[in-house]
Amino acid sequence: MTAIGLRPAAATDNEFCFQLHKAAMGDYVTALWGWDEQDQRDFHAHAFDPGHWQIITADGDDVGVLSVEHRPGEIYLGRIEIHPAHQGRGIGTHLVTALLHQADRQGQDLVLDVLAVNHRAYALYQRLGLQEVARHGDDQTKIRMRYTRP
Numbered sequence: 001m002t003a004i005g006l007r008p009a010a011a012t013d014n015e016f017c018f019q020l021h022k023a024a025m026g027d028y029v030t031a032l033w034g035w036d037e038q039d040q041r042d043f044h045a046h047a048f049d050p051g052h053w054q055i056i057t058a059d060g061d062d063v064g065v066l067s068v069e070h071r072p073g074e075i076y077l078g079r080i081e082i083h084p085a086h087q088g089r090g091i092g093t094h095l096v097t098a099l100l101h102q103a104d105r106q107g108q109d110l111v112l113d114v115l116a117v118n119h120r121a122y123a124l125y126q127r128l129g130l131q132e133v134a135r136h137g138d139d140q141t142k143i144r145m146r147y148t149r150p
Contacts, residue, residue, distance in 0.1 A: 002058050004094050006066060009053035017053070017065050018044045024064075024081040031117045032141050053079070056095065058086055066095060074146075075103050077112035092121075096128055100147055110147040116140065 009017070021044060022035075029035055049067070056064030064082035068075060077099060082091050096110075103110040110130065114121050122143065126132075130145040 002089055002091065004091055005057040006054040007057060009050040009055050011050050013050060013055055014048055016062060017048055020065055020081055020083055023083055028115050028117050032115065056082060056091065058091055063091065068099065074109045074111045075099055077110065092124060100128060103147065104149050107149065109149065112145050113142045114145060116143050
């Protein structure tokens with residue numbers, strides 16, 4: 001059994017998070033918009049928020065990043081990226097399931113957006129009980145999914 005944990009992100013995690021994004025999401029970004037290294041670095045520089053991001057660990061190794069926003073009436077999963085070398089081991093399932101339990105306890109919905117070309121993540125979210133509620137973005141590139149507590 002893999003020991004999964006979270007630690008606060010630090011400014012020193014900046015390059016790790018960029019390289020992780022490139023490894024985990026690069027193919028999807030390329031499929032939709034094309035990968036421009038400088039554009040992606042600029043986007044990352046704007047988005048990287050160590051005060052709100054957490055580093056996902058597996059057996060003590062940094063393997064991913066998680067960002068969660070607590071909004072009125074909902075928990076928004078803003079980012080979950082796991083390095084491809086660690087995907088398929090139940091890490092994402094564990095973390096999303098924990099958020100689903102938290103949403104239930106707090107009487108809130110869990111909401112997220114997934115890229116339409118990321119079929120693997122979409123299937124995971126469906127399997128965990130989230131439902132597609134809308135498509136948005138240029139050319140409907142993003143799918144909004146929601147878990148509404150019973």
